[in-house]
Amino acid sequence: MNVPFLIARRYFLSKKKRNIISIISNISMVGVAVGTMALIIVLSVFNGLEDLVRSLYGKSDPDLKIAAVEGKSFVVNEQLLNRIRQVPGVALVTEVIEDNALLRYHDRQMVVKMKGVTENFFAQSNIDSALVQxxxxxxxxxxxxxxxxAGVQHELSIALDNRLAPLQLLYPRNTGKRTLSFNPETAFNEQPILAGGVFLIEQQIDDSYIFVPLSFAQNLLGYGNRRTSLEVKVSDSWEVDQVQEEVKKALGAKFSVFNSDEQHVSLLKAIKVEKMFVFITFAFILLIASLNIFFSLSMLVIDKRKDVAVLQAMGATSRTIRNIFLFEGAIVAQVGAITGLALGITICWLQQTFGLVSMGMATAVVDSYPVKMQASDIVLTGIAIVCITIAVSIRPALSASRLDLRDNL
Incomplete structure (x- = not known):
């Protein structure tokens, strides 16, 4: 029988509802519940945003991307391609030439990211599922x-398959001289191409990217057998990380091999950092809300001085007295925390299932705020609550254990 816990529970379930101590305890529970609920919801929203970023870029990103450690491009030959294809788990390899180019249509122009790809590109990319026209x-x-x-089309008002006015792509001509000619006819390579389709993935991509055949980019940029990257599709039965390590071994130290997350490491890292600071901020809010536990326990110690003296006279040790008030603080905090967790999980589930809160933007990629609950967030929240509870309860509990028997009987 845990006597300190039984006594603490008795104090918690006291029928003196009008007692100011009970009122402060109830306020403490409400504060902890609201703080816990908010923490779970906000962390779940950040998880949802992280997954949304992965899903958006996953439509155009390869499983693995190979680039040179030094330099903008590297020579690609059949020997190099065969070394990659022979790695177990590699389904196909796409050659890529990517660079900035000037896109001109009628009297409008803009700088775009031109990405030249081989014909097997759409066998590993889901960008065709993002086609809107x-x-x-x-x-x-x-x-x-x-x-x-879609952003490029809107900016230049491009009509599809307009053979009378095709797109004009310009790229600085490599003349071997350090100075650039100011005559457009000699300073730039220029090639026409028809617009065949429009995709809608993510604003940063939509506003700047166009995809063209590799041969077109090769001729416009004068790259010859050089490529800016190689994109690898991993077989469904293989783990991406495992194949990534094998490709690194096959290529050596001259090449970098990036998985999907590593291709956008800055963006995903920014989301994780923001999530960490949000967790710290809400943990401080929980601490402030839990200060009411400190005050209620301090007042409870004063109110129960005679009870403490009686227990001491019956042989209760200082440790037993201390544990009574620690358990009292823990009960108040845990009731609030469990209530907050239940509310937070319920609200997140409702948002996941029914999309109650919309993004509020007509151009949003998703209709409602994305949320994703993770067990690690619940565990971290629980640990934070335990630490906060101990921090605010230890002082009143120690004060109770130091009460003098002779002064309180």
Missing amino acids: GDHRLLKDGAEYALIG
Whole structure:
């Protein structure tokens, strides 16, 4: 029988509802419940945003991306491609040439990210599922087509498959001289291409990217057998991390191999850092809300001085007295925490299932705020509450254990 816990529970369930101590305890529980609920909801929203970023970029990102450690591009030959293809778990390899280019349409122009890819690109990318207009194919009936972002189309008012006014892509000509000619006819390579389709993925991509056939980019940029990267699709039966390590071993130290998260490490890291600071901020809010526990326990110690003296006279040790008030603080905090956890989990489930809170923007990629609950967040919240409870309860509990028997009987 745990006597300190039984006595603490008795104090907690006291029928003196009008007692100021009970009122402060109830306020403490409400504060802890609201703080816990808010912490669970906010952390779940950050988890949802992180997953949303992965899903958005996953439509155009490869499983693995190979780039040179030094330099902007590297020479690609059949020997290099075969070394990669022979790695177990590699399903296919796409050659990529990516660089900035000037896109001109009628009297409008803008700088875009031009990405030239081989024909097998759409076998590993889900960008065709993000198509909102036209056709995703880059080669049709012997003609070359560009797949453009919705933002690029809107900026230049581009009409699809307009053979009378095709897109014009310009890139500085490599003349081997250090000075650039100011004559556009000699300073830039220029090639026309038709717009075949429009995709809508994520604003940063939609506003700047166009996809073209590799041969088109190769001729415009004058890259020859050089590529800026190679994109690898991993077989469904293999783990991406395992194949990544094998590809690194096959290529050596001259190449970097990035998985999907590493391709956007800055963005995902920013979300994680923001989540960490939000957790710290709400932990401080929980601490402030839990200060009421400190005051209620301090007043309870004063109110129960005679009870403490009687227990001491019956042989209760200082440790027993201390544990009574520690348990009292723990009960108040845990009741509030469990209530807050239940409310937070329920609200997150309702948001996941029914999308109660919308993004409030007509151009939003998703209709409602994304949320995702993780067991680690619940565990961390529980640990934070335990630490806060001990921090605010230890002082009143120690004061109770030091009460003098002769002064209180």
